[in-house]
Amino acid sequence: MTDAPVLTLRGIGKDYGRTVAVDAVDLELRRGEFVSFLGPSGSGKTTTLMMIAGLQTPSRGEMLLQGRDLGPVPPYRRNIGVVFQNYALFPHLSVAANVAFPLQMRRVGRTEMARRVGETLALVGLPDHGARLPAQLSGGQQQRVALARALVYQPPLLLMDEPLGALDKKLREQLQLEISRLHRELGITVLYVTHDQEEALVMSDRIAVFNDGRIEQIGRPQELYEHPASRFVAGFVGESSFIVGRVTSAAANRVAIETAHGMLCGHPATSLAPGDAAVLAVRPERVGISEEAAGGDRNVVHARLVEVIYLGQSRKFMAALPNGEIITGLLPIALAADDLAPGQTVDLTWRASECTILPDH
Amino acid sequence: MEPVAADLTGAGPTSRASHLLLVLPATLFVLVVFALPVAWLLSRSVSDPAWGLDNFRTVLREPVYLGLMRNTVQISVATTVLCVLLGYPVAHVMATCPRLTRLLTFVVLVPFWSSVLVRTFAWMVLLQNNGLINRALLGSGLVRQPIEMIFNRTGVLIGMVQVLLPFVIFPLYGSIRAIDPALMPAAACMGATPARAFLRVQLPLTIPGLTTGATLVFVLSLGYFVTPALLGGRRDVVIARMIQMEIGQFGDWGVAAALSLVLLVATLSLLGFSRLLVRRGRPT
Amino acid sequence: MNAGRLWRWLAYTVCGLVAIYLIAPMLIVVIISFSSSALLTFPPPGFSWRWYQNLVTTPAWRESFTVSLEVMTLTALLATTLGTMAAVGLAGRRTRWLAGLRTLLMAPLVVPQIVSAAGIFLLLDACGWVGTIRALVTAHTVLAIPYVVATVGAALETTDPGLVPAALTLGATPSVAFRRITLPLIRPGILSGLLFAAVLSFDELIVSLFLSTPRTRTVTVQMWSNVFGDIDPAITAIASLILLVSMLLLGAYSLIGRRRGAGSVVMPL
Numbered sequence: 001m002t003d004a005p006v007l008t009l010r011g012i013g014k015d016y017g018r019t020v021a022v023d024a025v026d027l028e029l030r031r032g033e034f035v036s037f038l039g040p041s042g043s044g045k046t047t048t049l050m051m052i053a054g055l056q057t058p059s060r061g062e063m064l065l066q067g068r069d070l071g072p073v074p075p076y077r078r079n080i081g082v083v084f085q086n087y088a089l090f091p092h093l094s095v096a097a098n099v100a101f102p103l104q105m106r107r108v109g110r111t112e113m114a115r116r117v118g119e120t121l122a123l124v125g126l127p128d129h130g131a132r133l134p135a136q137l138s139g140g141q142q143q144r145v146a147l148a149r150a151l152v153y154q155p156p157l158l159l160m161d162e163p164l165g166a167l168d169k170k171l172r173e174q175l176q177l178e179i180s181r182l183h184r185e186l187g188i189t190v191l192y193v194t195h196d197q198e199e200a201l202v203m204s205d206r207i208a209v210f211n212d213g214r215i216e217q218i219g220r221p222q223e224l225y226e227h228p229a230s231r232f233v234a235g236f237v238g239e240s241s242f243i244v245g246r247v248t249s250a251a252a253n254r255v256a257i258e259t260a261h262g263m264l265c266g267h268p269a270t271s272l273a274p275g276d277a278a279v280l281a282v283r284p285e286r287v288g289i290s291e292e293a294a295g296g297d298r299n300v301v302h303a304r305l306v307e308v309i310y311l312g313q314s315r316k317f318m319a320a321l322p323n324g325e326i327i328t329g330l331l332p333i334a335l336a337a338d339d340l341a342p343g344q345t346v347d348l349t350w351r352a353s354e355c356t357i358l359p360d361h
Numbered sequence: 362m363e364p365v366a367a368d369l370t371g372a373g374p375t376s377r378a379s380h381l382l383l384v385l386p387a388t389l390f391v392l393v394v395f396a397l398p399v400a401w402l403l404s405r406s407v408s409d410p411a412w413g414l415d416n417f418r419t420v421l422r423e424p425v426y427l428g429l430m431r432n433t434v435q436i437s438v439a440t441t442v443l444c445v446l447l448g449y450p451v452a453h454v455m456a457t458c459p460r461l462t463r464l465l466t467f468v469v470l471v472p473f474w475s476s477v478l479v480r481t482f483a484w485m486v487l488l489q490n491n492g493l494i495n496r497a498l499l500g501s502g503l504v505r506q507p508i509e510m511i512f513n514r515t516g517v518l519i520g521m522v523q524v525l526l527p528f529v530i531f532p533l534y535g536s537i538r539a540i541d542p543a544l545m546p547a548a549a550c551m552g553a554t555p556a557r558a559f560l561r562v563q564l565p566l567t568i569p570g571l572t573t574g575a576t577l578v579f580v581l582s583l584g585y586f587v588t589p590a591l592l593g594g595r596r597d598v599v600i601a602r603m604i605q606m607e608i609g610q611f612g613d614w615g616v617a618a619a620l621s622l623v624l625l626v627a628t629l630s631l632l633g634f635s636r637l638l639v640r641r642g643r644p645t
Numbered sequence: 646m647n648a649g650r651l652w653r654w655l656a657y658t659v660c661g662l663v664a665i666y667l668i669a670p671m672l673i674v675v676i677i678s679f680s681s682s683a684l685l686t687f688p689p690p691g692f693s694w695r696w697y698q699n700l701v702t703t704p705a706w707r708e709s710f711t712v713s714l715e716v717m718t719l720t721a722l723l724a725t726t727l728g729t730m731a732a733v734g735l736a737g738r739r740t741r742w743l744a745g746l747r748t749l750l751m752a753p754l755v756v757p758q759i760v761s762a763a764g765i766f767l768l769l770d771a772c773g774w775v776g777t778i779r780a781l782v783t784a785h786t787v788l789a790i791p792y793v794v795a796t797v798g799a800a801l802e803t804t805d806p807g808l809v810p811a812a813l814t815l816g817a818t819p820s821v822a823f824r825r826i827t828l829p830l831i832r833p834g835i836l837s838g839l840l841f842a843a844v845l846s847f848d849e850l851i852v853s854l855f856l857s858t859p860r861t862r863t864v865t866v867q868m869w870s871n872v873f874g875d876i877d878p879a880i881t882a883i884a885s886l887i888l889l890v891s892m893l894l895l896g897a898y899s900l901i902g903r904r905r906g907a908g909s910v911v912m913p914l
Contacts (some may be wrong), residue, residue, distance in 0.1 A: 055810045075813040076822075088811035092829050101825075105816030149815065380743070383734030387727040387748055387790055388746050394787040399764035447666075450659040460650055461660075467899075468664045475671065475878035478865050479884045483670035486677065486881065493673065495685045522665060533658055555649035584757030587850060591872060605854070608763055621760045628757050637706040640821040 004067055006031050012061035013213070014047050021047045021307065023213035024061065029191065034183050035218075038237070045193045048210075049159050052191065053082045066156060076105070081150030081158040085165055089134035089143045090125055095121070095145050096130030102153045120152040123139045123143075123182070140171045147179070150223070151186070159263040176202055176346045187205070195238060197237050201225070209233050225283075230267050231358050234281040235281045241284070241327040243301070244360055247276045256355040260323045261301040265352035280356040286315070287329035289340075290349045300349045303327060308340045315340065319348060345351030403625070406618035416619035426603075426620070433599040436514070436589065437582035439522040444578045445571065447522065452533035452570075454522045473527040479587045484520045485511065488592070516592035524588055525581055530575035536570025537563070569639045576635035580628050600624050671888060678881035693787065696882035706883060709867035713847055714890075715778060720785040720846035725839045727786070728793025733827075735794070736801040747794070754791040758851045766855035776858030784856055785846040792845065793838030800834025801827075806849045825870060840898045847890055879889060 007029040014022040022044040029035055050056040052063060054075030063070040067168070070078060074127035089098050096117050103113045121127055124144040134142055143163060150158055160179075164172040180203050183190055194200050200207045201221045209232070210219040217229040228234035231242065245259035255268040257278050266280050280299075290300070303319035315331050317340060327348055406416050420426045455465040472480060488510040489491050495507040510516055540563060548558035587600035593599075600620055607617035673687060678696055680689030700706045728750075735747050753761055765784045766775070804827065812822035849882035850865040857866040868883055 053810075053814050055813065074818075076808070076816050076818050078814070079816070082811065082814040084807055084811055086805070086807060088805060088807040090812075090826055091805075091809060101817075102811070102815035105821070153816070262833060366755075380734045383730045384743065384746050384750075385734075387731035387750055387794070390727055391750055391790060392752065392786055394765060394768065394783055396749060396759060399756060399760060402760070402764040405767075433736070440836055447659065447663050450656040451663050454656055454660045455805050455824045465660070465664065467661050468667055470895060470899070471892070472667050472671070472899075474844055475891040476850070476865060476887050477673070478868055478872075479800050479887050480671060480867070480879065482876075482884050485872065485876060486674055489876070491685075493685065496686070504852060526663070526667065555652055559652075580757075584759055587869075601757065604759050604763060605851075608766070609855070612769075614800035617763060621757075625681060627759050629755065632755060 005029055005064075006033075007191070008062075008064040009052070010062040010064075011046075012048065012051060012058050012063060013043075013316070014051060014056060014305065015059045016110055022058075022215050025213075025215055027208065027215065027218070029189060032187045034180075034190045034192065034203060034205045036194055037210055038194055038197055038200040038207050039216075040236070040239070041195060043210040044213040045063060045210040046160055046161055049191060049193050049323075051159055052157075053080055053159055054078050079153070079155050081157070083143075083146045083150050083160040083163045086165075087134075087146040089142055089149075091134055091144055093125070093132065093133075095132050095134065095137070098134065098145060099130075099149045099152050106153060107140035111240065113173045115354045116152055120148045123151070124148045125178075131241050133236060139167050140175060141165065142166055147182070151182070151188070158188050158190045160190065161243040162193055162195070164194075172199070180205065201237075201342055204238065207237070211236075226306060227267070227269060228281065228356060228358070231260055231279055231281065234356065234358060239284055239286070239328060240281040241325075243282075243321070243325055243327075245278055245280065246356075247274050247278050254352065257357060260325075261321055264299045264301070264355075265358040266299075266355040268357050272357065272359060277360040279358050279360040281358055282350050284328045284330040285295045285307070286326060286350045286354045288349050289329070289331070289334075289337075289346045298349050299353050299355065300347050301327070303346060303348050305340060305342050305344045305346060307342060319346060364520055377478050402614075402618050403598050404618070405614045406622050409615035409618065416615040418625060419616055420619045426616075429598050429600055430601050430623075432597055433583055433601075436517055436597070436599060437579050438522065439514075439518055440525060440582045441575050441579045443456050443518065443522045444526050447535060448526055448529040449571075451526075452530045452537055455530070457538035472523065473531075477524055477585075477587050480524055481520050481591045484516070484592060486521070488519065490517055511592055512594040513604045514593070514597060516594075517597050520588040520592045521582055521585065524585075524602065525578045527580060528572075528577045532570045532574040532577070533567060534570075536567045540566050554624050559581050572639050576631060580631055583628060583631075584624060649804060673880050674883045674907050675888065677878060680878055680883040682883075683878060684877065685881075697886075699879045700886070701883050703879075705867060706864070706879075709862050709864040710883075710886070712778065712781070712861060713813050713864040715813045715892065716781045716785060717843050717846040718769065719755045719778070720789055721843040723782065723837050723843040724786045724789035724793050724882040725835060728790045728838055728842075729831075729835050729906050730795045731790070732797035733803060737806060751791045753788050758788075762852040762855055765852055768862065769781075769856060770857055776861045780856045781861075781863065784852040785849055786842075788849070789842035789845045793835075796838040796841060797831055798835045800831040800837075804830045835899050837898060840901075844891055844894045847894075848887070 005028040007027070009025050009027040011024065011026060011110055013020070013024050025044070025048050027035075028231045037048065039045045040161055047056060051058045052070070054070070054073065058071075065078065083257075090101065093101065099117045103116060108116070117130065118127070121130055124147050126141060126144050126148070129137065129141065129145075134145065137145065146163070163179075167175065176199060179190075182188070183203075186344055189244070192203065204221060206218060206220055207224055209216045209224065211232050217224060217233045219227075224233060225239050228237065228240070234240040235242075243259050243261065243264065245257035245264065247255055248258050248263065249256045250268065250272045254265060254266060255272050255278070256263055256265045257280060259280070264280055266282075272278055301321060303321050305317055306320050307318040309316040312333070314333055317329050317331070319327050319329070321327065329348065407414065409416070428466075441469045451465060451469070455469075477566070483599075485492070489495070490507040490509070490511070492511070494510065499507060510519070521570055544562055545558055548562045549555070553561065584601050586599055586605060589597050589599045590602050601624070604617045604620050607613045607620070670856060677685055677687060677689060679692050679694070680686070681691035681693035681695065682689060731746075731750055735743050762784075765787065769775060769780045769783065772780075774783070807824050808830075809819075809822045812826045813819065817825060847863065849863070850869060853863045853866050854869065857863060864883065864887060868887070871877070871880055
């Protein structure tokens with residue numbers, strides 16, 4: 001971790017006419033890291049990836065690959081591996097010829113080429129498929145070929161643009177694990193674009209959450225989940241319920257806000273001052289139902305159940321606060337009373353240290 | 362999703378220039394050899410032999426020209442109707458009977474690819490008073506005198522329909538193929554007889570293909586002259602043939618240009634109108 | 646059910662009759678061309694090559710056939726080159742400018758042939774080119790360009806626009822990516838365009854009528870000037886030869902179509 005970052009982005013942005021697709025993105029990618037770009041479609045994550053690949057020209061900012069400025073380098077001299085969403089396998093070339101293509105471009109000798117193509121196909125689990133055409137493979141196999149083609153020339157950086165988007169859930173989960181394995185075994189540095197938060201949580205060392213052409217927050221999965229820095233992140237990564245209010249007192253790790261349901265406390269995401277508009281975000285699994293009012297560390301609100309859903313392992317419920325705000329909770333089946341029913345009024349409770357107070361814009 | 366492949370076809374600032382460079386030779390060629398000369402031709406309708414609208418007065422008033430316009434429209438309408446009536450069953454069988462698709466496509470492609478002159482000539486061989494058909498009829502004693510099938514409207518239509526049938530069959534085939542194959546059985550399940558299912562389900566869905574095909578046939582017949590010239594009689598002169606004669610034999614460029622303009626305007630407005638119909642009729 | 650069957654048989658019957666109507670006349674002409682008789686009798690009384698021998702020994706027929714083949718070859722090459730370049734240039738980008746250029750390139754399809762022919766004649770006559778091979782090639786090329794633009798354009802549209810970017814990231818320069826990826830994928834479209842251009846040129850009559858002189862004329866023009874009046878079986882032989890050339894081109898075309906799903910029919914409009 002002491003060496004220079006593999007990739008550095010400084011204020012990278014892209015405009016299409018007057019619309020801003022990517023505003024300004026800063027990022028440092030360390031060697032061997034697996035970083036995901038997570039965000040809704042249109043948030044600029046793919047455009048950022050394509051700028052790194054050299055397929056889109058940035059409107060501003062600077063990109064360095066291993067310390068070298070990428071600006072003037074055309075895509076075919078960047079030596080970056082890219083796996084595309086729809087694989088982009090050359091339909092007229094066999095699997096082996098697809099994988100050999102980047103080596104031919106690099107004028108690798110014939111025997112060396114055959115060896116590396118064979119090795120790489122074996123690595124992705126397709127040692128005997130070299131002679132086939134892409135159209136003769138299943139979607140998952142095509143994905144592996146695309147991966148092999150991007151890995152065969154050992155690029156310092158591998159970009160993947162929603163590579164599993166077209167596959168069904170089961171295959172997707174299997175390939176997630178496989179990509180993670182390849183990442184570990186080969187020690188490659190990966191930038192991975194996805195809109196699936198679960199996928200990002202499973203695979204990444206760090207996740208960069210994109211919103212409106214910016215990185216809203218970047219951090220380890222657990223950090224992101226437990227300490228979201230904005231309302232958007234709290235809502236996009238995992239599920240959260242929100243209660244709006246105004247800050248009355250602020251300390252380093254405890255903020256109190258005045259809400260329509262009384263005074264509530266939580267862990268501040270950023271520094272907040274009394275009087276600021278704020279919103280409390282709480283995860284469903286942190287919300288409990290209590291008969292007796294708990295004191296001290298716990299927040300309590302009075303609510304009416306509107307929906308109770310049986311999920312097998314757990315019971316999910318939604319409760320409406322008097323002003324219409326909805327709190328979602330998830331109770332393990334062992335703790336959920338069987339007689340929970342819509343219409344009941346309940347006290348919802350959670351620890352102040354287990355919810356986050358975010359600035360509200 | 363986000364515009365991935367937007368500015369990467371050539372990737373670089375030179376790409377726009379290289380795109381234009383690629384298009385330029387053909388564009389210049391078409392401009393110089395086609396667009397400008399046609400414009401020049403049309404302009405002669407008001408400048409030859411003198412400036413003014415005299416040529417249009419001639420073309421739109423004199424009975425000779427009005428007569429040949431009537432001929433052209435009559436022949437085109439009849440050809441279109443016959444092509445649709447004969448083409449629909451063929452397109453239908455082609456689209457719904459997979460075993461025959463290949464064979465029928467071949468049967469329609471052969472005339473589509475072969476010379477109009479050769480095809481028209483073949484009809485001359487068959488239809489003449491001492492041609493094959495009349496000889497067979499006379500020989501069998503069915504008729505005493507040869508039937509006049511050539512150098513009249515009948516001959517023109519027999520030839521034109523054969524020449525233009527492929528143009529209605531291919532678009533129709535496409536639109537019948539595009540119909541969800543479950544629709545007709547569904548209509549049958551709901552109690553529609555085959556005839557009603559056809560009239561209420563298939564026919565309305567193939568209207569765009571029908572419109573395209575019929576317009577093509579109509580527009581092409583407006584501009585044809587080979588078949589009417591060879592198979593028609595004295596009274597079957599059409600606009601296109603007249604343009605050719607005005608230029609080739611009489612050297613009257615002004616009238617030829619005026620007739621060309623009339624033909625071009627008719628063609629383009631019909632094509633535009635048909636496109637509008639097809640676009641409007643298409644479910645969104 | 647009975648009514649349905651009746652309708653189906655009706656459709657099949659019409660279909661069969663139309664098939665005969667489309668094919669039989671040409672077939673009969675081909676058969677008569679081998680007749681030993683000077684009369685147009687069917688079936689022919691005997692087999693002979695005499696009408697074909699007649700063609701070979703008549704300079705006018707021989708020369709016009711050569712002119713047609715020469716014009717066809719040059720037209721096909723020129724139109725395919727220009728049309729393919731244009732189609733590649735037009736692909737991918739959708740600007741108003743390029744859309745306008747495309748409309749211009751496709752215009753010869755929409756304008757009635759006689760009008761195009763008269764305009765082209767006006768120009769080439771002014772250049773003093775009438776009666777030359779280059780006039781015929783120029784005229785046929787301008788009429789064939791739209792077909793090539795259409796077939797190559799269709800082939801480009803069906804290729805995945807992500808392939809070239811992928812090739813670029815793998816280290817291919819734009820020109821290498823074009824040669825190794827785009828070109829092989831659109832080759833069937835280019836070949837279809839070439840064959841369309843060839844058959845269009847070979848069968849073309851209207852512009853050729855304007856541009857031909859008794860010394861330099863295409864075979865269709867030569868045939869045209871011989872079909873008025875009494876029909877001589879010699880003409881059935883030339884008709885059969887013209888047909889043979891078209892069918893060879895059609896055969897090549899359907900081979901391409903079978904190899905890759907491409908090879909659709911280009912229509913005016």
